[in-house]
Amino acid sequence: MSSGLTLPKAELHLHIEGTLEPELVFDLARRNGVALPFETVEDLRRRYVFDDLQSFLDLYYLAMAVLRTAQDFTDLTDAYLAKAREQGVRHAEIFFDPQAHTSRGVALSEVVAGLTAALRTSRERFGISTRLIACFLRDRGPEEALATWEALQPHLEQIDGVGLDSAEVGHPPQLFEPVFARARDAGLHVVAHAGEEGPPEYVWQAIDVLGVERVDHGIRSVEDRALLHRLATDRTPLTVCPLSNVRLRCVPELSRHPLPKLLDAGLLVTVNSDDPSYFGGYVGDNFVALRDALGLDDATLRQLAADSFRASFLPEGDRDALIAEVR
Numbered sequence: 029m030s031s032g033l034t035l036p037k038a039e040l041h042l043h044i045e046g047t048l049e050p051e052l053v054f055d056l057a058r059r060n061g062v063a064l065p066f067e068t069v070e071d072l073r074r075r076y077v078f079d080d081l082q083s084f085l086d087l088y089y090l091a092m093a094v095l096r097t098a099q100d101f102t103d104l105t106d107a108y109l110a111k112a113r114e115q116g117v118r119h120a121e122i123f124f125d126p127q128a129h130t131s132r133g134v135a136l137s138e139v140v141a142g143l144t145a146a147l148r149t150s151r152e153r154f155g156i157s158t159r160l161i162a163c164f165l166r167d168r169g170p171e172e173a174l175a176t177w178e179a180l181q182p183h184l185e186q187i188d189g190v191g192l193d194s195a196e197v198g199h200p201p202q203l204f205e206p207v208f209a210r211a212r213d214a215g216l217h218v219v220a221h222a223g224e225e226g227p228p229e230y231v232w233q234a235i236d237v238l239g240v241e242r243v244d245h246g247i248r249s250v251e252d253r254a255l256l257h258r259l260a261t262d263r264t265p266l267t268v269c270p271l272s273n274v275r276l277r278c279v280p281e282l283s284r285h286p287l288p289k290l291l292d293a294g295l296l297v298t299v300n301s302d303d304p305s306y307f308g309g310y311v312g313d314n315f316v317a318l319r320d321a322l323g324l325d326d327a328t329l330r331q332l333a334a335d336s337f338r339a340s341f342l343p344e345g346d347r348d349a350l351i352a353e354v355r
């Protein structure tokens with residue numbers, strides 16, 4: 029049997045901008061003539077200590093200033109895919125943040141062209157099938173989300189779904205009902221971050237108002253029995269990111285992570301890396317860390333891996349073929 033590190037798996041919660049390793053930050057800064065407020069790679073890495081989601085987002089948005097051309101986005105994505113292959117990833121549903129780039133003057137066409145150039149040949153080169161999900165930055169408000177939806181129209185052939193991310197508390201999902209309705213009507217998949225730092229009420233809104241097919245994070249659902257029952261009954265997957273939750277202090281330590289409670293409540297749980305460059309591990313590393321901290325047995329690790337395919341947007345036949353490889 030494979031170890032947790034290399035078990036075949038899907039990664040369903042991965043921000044491509046969060047795979048930007050410090051070495052690549054410096055390479056791209058040099059290539060693009062971007063001045064950085066950090067002296068060295070080590071200096072940058074030393075800043076990877078966070079108090080909460082916002083303290084992480086401040087650094088995340090700052091570092092991505094080096095991403096300027098389509099080639100930068102291609103190089104970033106290729107580096108992730110190479111790493112993901114080593115971690116057993118066979119399918120990846122990848123988030124990107126259009127507004128984080130257009131707000132800096134980088135054209136959306138440049139971003140999408142760069143990402144899709146890497147994704148187009150991912151299967152041949154890395155054995156990884158992919159989907160691309162454009163996320164709205166909730167702290168920039170529902171009006172800007174609608175404008176971003178309009179800007180995405182020429183690129184919808186390349187985009188499989190929309191999501192909702194960035195600073196959660198104070199920016200409830202229900203504000204984004206109009207833009208999610210448009211995305212659903214256009215036949216796109218819909219997901220949203222909810223219940224990472226925000227209350228269970230935000231998870232209710234994500235499922236009832238936005239109609240999401242998966243909840244990203246969703247860990248605070250453990251605080252609400254009726255919500256757990258609903259998520260279990262509907263088999264609505266949660267894309268849980270254990271190392272992220274510890275680094276952003278949503279959970280005090282891995283041994284106290286709510287994942288076992290979510291499994292006991294019958295939820296479809298998946299394990300993911302979120303922003304692996306910043307949180308100390310890629311997706312396979314998250315499996316290994318969970319095994320070590322929570323004593324998860326091999327059968328549970330295999331269930332988590334198989335459920336990552338069940339929760340994916342792959343067609344049923346492809347899903348079943350990949351699930352058969354989890355052993």
Ligand SMILES: Nc1ncnc2[nH]cnc12
Nearest residue numbers: 043193194195221302303
């Ligand atoms: N963990 C996270 N929560 C919300 N927005 C994000 N953007 C990148 N990572 C995120």
Ligand SMILES: [Zn+2]
Nearest residue numbers: 043193221302
């Ligand atoms: Zn995330």
